Amino acid sequence: MFKLSGTLKVKNDTVQVSEKFSKREFVLTDASSMYPQDILFQLTQDKCALIDAANIGDQIEVSFNLRGREWTSPAGEVKYFNTLEAWRIEKMGAGAASGMPQSGPSAMNLDPIPSNPASTAASDDDDLPF
Numbered sequence: 001m002f003k004l005s006g007t008l009k010v011k012n013d014t015v016q017v018s019e020k021f022s023k024r025e026f027v028l029t030d031a032s033s034m035y036p037q038d039i040l041f042q043l044t045q046d047k048c049a050l051i052d053a054a055n056i057g058d059q060i061e062v063s064f065n066l067r068g069r070e071w072t073s074p075a076g077e078v079k080y081f082n083t084l085e086a087w088r089i090e091k092m093g094a095g096a097a098s099g100m101p102q103s104g105p106s107a108m109n110l111d112p113i114p115s116n117p118a119s120t121a122a123s124d125d126d127d128l129p130f
Contacts, residue, residue: 001063001064001065002063002064002065002066002084003061003062003063003064004028004030004039004061004062004064005030005032005059005060005061005062005092006028006029006030006031006032006039006059006060006062007028007029007031007057007058007059007060008026008027008028008029008051008054008055008056008057008058008059008060009027009028009029009038009056010025010026010027010056011026011051011054011055011056012024012025012026014048021044021045022044022045022048023042023043023044023048024042024043024044024048024051025040025041025042025043026040026041026043026051026086027039027040027041028041028060028062039084040084041062041064041084041085041086042083042084042085042086043085043086044085047086047087050086050087050088050089051086051089053089053091054089054091058091058092059091059092059093060089060090060091060092061089061090061092062086062088062089063086063087063088063089063090064084064085064086064087065084065085065087066082066083066084066085067082067083067084067085068080068081068082068083069081069083
């Protein structure tokens with residue numbers, strides 16, 4: 001999982017690629033370095049609506065996965081393509097996220113590790129400060 005913050009520059013319409021597949025692209029300008037970068041992201045299927053609440057010029061944070069694939073042309077030439085697949089978009093400063101629910105799989109790494117009372121009782125004999 002990756003995150004990138006920036007300014008929404010382009011918001012395209014949803015494109016129905018096939019009967020079972022739709023996608024939507026948007027561009028985020030990352031101005032965190034000396035040379036601003038325009039980064040293309042893709043939303044697919046039910047995630048296409050995540051960008052609806054954002055307007056051009058808004059500061060947003062995008063959570064995304066990096067996808068890669070191999071393609072062989074009819075002439076036998078092998079090429080590789082990358083896609084930045086967004087799954088959560090959050091307006092900066094708004095505090096309201098749109099995307100994966102907080103109770104879903106993305107939140108699993110955010111939950112604190114539960115303390116185990118048995119392990120703390122066993123550590124009473126230990127004189128280590130940590």
